[in-house]
Amino acid sequence: MIDYRKAAAVPVWTLATGDVRVPAVVGDRPMTAERLGELRGVLAALADEPIATLEVHPLPDELDRSRGIPLDAVSPLAQHLSQLVAQTARNSSAAATATAAGENLYRVVIPAKVAAQVGQGMVRQMASKAVAGGVRGPLVDPMGRIVAQATYVPVSKAAAAGAAGGAGATAGVTAVGGAALTVAAPLVLMAVAVGVSAHADQQRQQAIEHITELLERLHEEKLEDEHSALDGCRGAIEKATAILLDRGKLGVSLGLDSAVYAIDTALGKAGRRLTRWQNTLDALPDGEAVELGTLTKSFPGIDDQGGEFRAHLELASLAVALKRRVVVLQAVEHAQNNPGNLFESFTRELKRDQQRLDELESGIAEVLLRLSALELARPNGLRPVFTPGEVDRLMRAAHRINRLGENVTVNGRATDVTIEIARNRDGSVLVFPALPA
Numbered sequence: 038m039i040d041y042r043k044a045a046a047v048p049v050w051t052l053a054t055g056d057v058r059v060p061a062v063v064g065d066r067p068m069t070a071e072r073l074g075e076l077r078g079v080l081a082a083l084a085d086e087p088i089a090t091l092e093v094h095p096l097p098d099e100l101d102r103s104r105g106i107p108l109d110a111v112s113p114l115a116q117h118l119s120q121l122v123a124q125t126a127r128n129s130s131a132a133a134t135a136t137a138a139g140e141n142l143y144r145v146v147i148p149a150k151v152a153a154q155v156g157q158g159m160v161r162q163m164a165s166k167a168v169a170g171g172v173r174g175p176l177v178d179p180m181g182r183i184v185a186q187a188t189y190v191p192v193s194k195a196a197a198a199g200a201a202g203g204a205g206a207t208a209g210v211t212a213v214g215g216a217a218l219t220v221a222a223p224l225v226l227m228a229v230a231v232g233v234s235a236h237a238d239q240q241r242q243q244a245i246e247h248i249t250e251l252l253e254r255l256h257e258e259k260l261e262d263e264h265s266a267l268d269g270c271r272g273a274i275e276k277a278t279a280i281l282l283d284r285g286k287l288g289v290s291l292g293l294d295s296a297v298y299a300i301d302t303a304l305g306k307a308g309r310r311l312t313r314w315q316n317t318l319d320a321l322p323d324g325e326a327v328e329l330g331t332l333t334k335s336f337p338g339i340d341d342q343g344g345e346f347r348a349h350l351e352l353a354s355l356a357v358a359l360k361r362r363v364v365v366l367q368a369v370e371h372a373q374n375n376p377g378n379l380f381e382s383f384t385r386e387l388k389r390d391q392q393r394l395d396e397l398e399s400g401i402a403e404v405l406l407r408l409s410a411l412e413l414a415r416p417n418g419l420r421p422v423f424t425p426g427e428v429d430r431l432m433r434a435a436h437r438i439n440r441l442g443e444n445v446t447v448n449g450r451a452t453d454v455t456i457e458i459a460r461n462r463d464g465s466v467l468v469f470p471a472l473p474a
Contacts, residue, residue, distance in 0.1 A: 048132040048135050095135075108231065111283070114468070144456075149452050241362070244355035248348060267303055300359045310353070314335065340438070365387070368383050371383070455472050
């Protein structure tokens with residue numbers, strides 16, 4: 038998303054979520070992207086509190102705004118970001134030059150150590166459609182080409198002082214050798230909250246598209262009802278998201294309680310289906326080929342591109358995506374009610390339900406991997422020869438089942454998480470889905 042060809046020097050802040058002391062590793066000299074990446078790892082390993090970095094880039098000419106969550110200029114995230122920009126520009130020529138236009142793209146990078154605290158399965162790499170086995174990354178131009186790297190300029194200690202103040206904020210500067218850390222717990226918290234919420238909503242949209250296509254083929258009323266119940270939760274969740282991210286209070290009239298009940302019911306169904314799938318696979322003889330008819334009894338439609346089994350998978354994905362948004366909402370609400378302990382409260386609340394969601398997703402992923410490794414046997418029958426149609430069906434089924442394991446990640450290694458924020462001239466912001474850095 039970021040076009041590095043337009044920026045010769047990129048100001049970068051180090052944002053802490055508490056009062057911390059770390060060795061002098063930042064310095065005042067310009068650095069490369071590689072050195073900045075190494076610095077993030079050092080800060081994450083040595084600091085007692087989570088430390089993120091914030092970069093400011095020119096706003097790209099082409100920007101798909103439909104993917105992001107818009108926030109008004111009076112929202113906490115927009116206000117904290119505006120205060121950081123205003124305070125820094127007074128004392129840093131690099132920051133003043135970079136932000137003079139008023140429109141910029143801010144890039145927050147949360148270390149892998151911190152990202153793991155907000156849920157292992159929450160943010161995963163997205164498979165590339167252009168290159169087999171590749172992943173999409175945010176550091177490309179609008180045409181998808183990798184471009185030259187920028188030079189990063191650390192913001193000075195004087196520029197950072199008091200930059201992240203505001204209601205409920207813990208603001209100030211912690212000396213780190215010749216540089217400084219801006220203590221900006223609310224800015225980091227809100228960036229993580231909105232970025233993760235946008236990522237979960239992107240997953241929801243993808244699941245909805247797949248489910249709609251599958252159900253049009255199946256004409257299965259029970260699955261239609263499950264889909265409708267989950268899709269009906271979207272309005273309440275979006276209203277609650279808008280209210281909380283603008284520092285409002287949730288009320289019963291939103292219908293969020295009913296939405297949570299519907300989501301938990303769907304997750305319960307997904308969990309029971311997962312148990313049946315696991316028991317079926319456990320009962321299969323080790324190392325022996327399996328007849329297709331045996332599989333389709335427990336995995337109906339597994340040999341079909343639009344079968345019932347695949348609809349069950351997509352319904353589970355939709356329920357998980359909606360639940361992840363609800364979990365973030367609950368964490369934000371709790372953190373705002375305890376402003377003196379923002380980030381710890383936030384991560385603690387996220388952990389409560391994340392483990393259950395991660396276990397469900399990991400279980401489904403393991404089922405898909407086990408299915409993809411199965412060998413299909415020839416059907417038992419009296420005839421020694423099979424028709425070309427039967428052979429073709431068996432080959433198609435084997436191909437589709439083997440592809441179930443594609444792009445499946447089980448207990449993947451935690452990566453740094455990138456959250457990009459487009460800031461407009463009026464101070465409003467657009468936060469894009471969190472991505473692996």
